[in-house]
Amino acid sequence: MSPAYSEKVLEHFKNPRNVGELENPDGVGVEGNPVCGDLMEIHIQVQDGRIADIKFKTFGCGSAIATSSMVTEMAKGKTLEEAMAITRGDVANELDGLPPQKMHCSNLAADALHKAIKDYWEKHGGGPPEEAGA
Ligand code: FES
Numbered sequence: 590m591s592p593a594y595s596e597k598v599l600e601h602f603k604n605p606r607n608v609g610e611l612e613n614p615d616g617v618g619v620e621g622n623p624v625c626g627d628l629m630e631i632h633i634q635v636q637d638g639r640i641a642d643i644k645f646k647t648f649g650c651g652s653a654i655a656t657s658s659m660v661t662e663m664a665k666g667k668t669l670e671e672a673m674a675i676t677r678g679d680v681a682n683e684l685d686g687l688p689p690q691k692m693h694c695s696n697l698a699a700d701a702l703h704k705a706i707k708d709y710w711e712k713h714g715g716g717p718p719e720e721a722g723a
Pocket of ligand 1: 622625626627649650651652653691693694697
């Protein structure tokens, strides 16, 4: 079985961006997939409400590595609210699609990012306007 991967997926898999960890992350998100056992950790550094730096470590399949790499590229420089709005569908679209059986891998990347942002909000206060104003 060899699902058809886009060139972008293969490129990000071979040359993943923002791999590693931050020394003093402002927020950390860990997400695991109980089915395949893959695990992803995302660290963010926040400055003026924006993601100034972001790193990831993924113990998982090629699609998980490619989607983590892409999600870090998409989130960098964005406000926390904008990064929170990134969905797994957005990540897959930016990669020119993923094979259907690999869509859950992009879920891991988006969820880990969202958890890192929530972790930041928990530690430093803040959150989306609808929650703050509710
Ligand atoms: Fe587990 Fe892709 S197979 S994240």
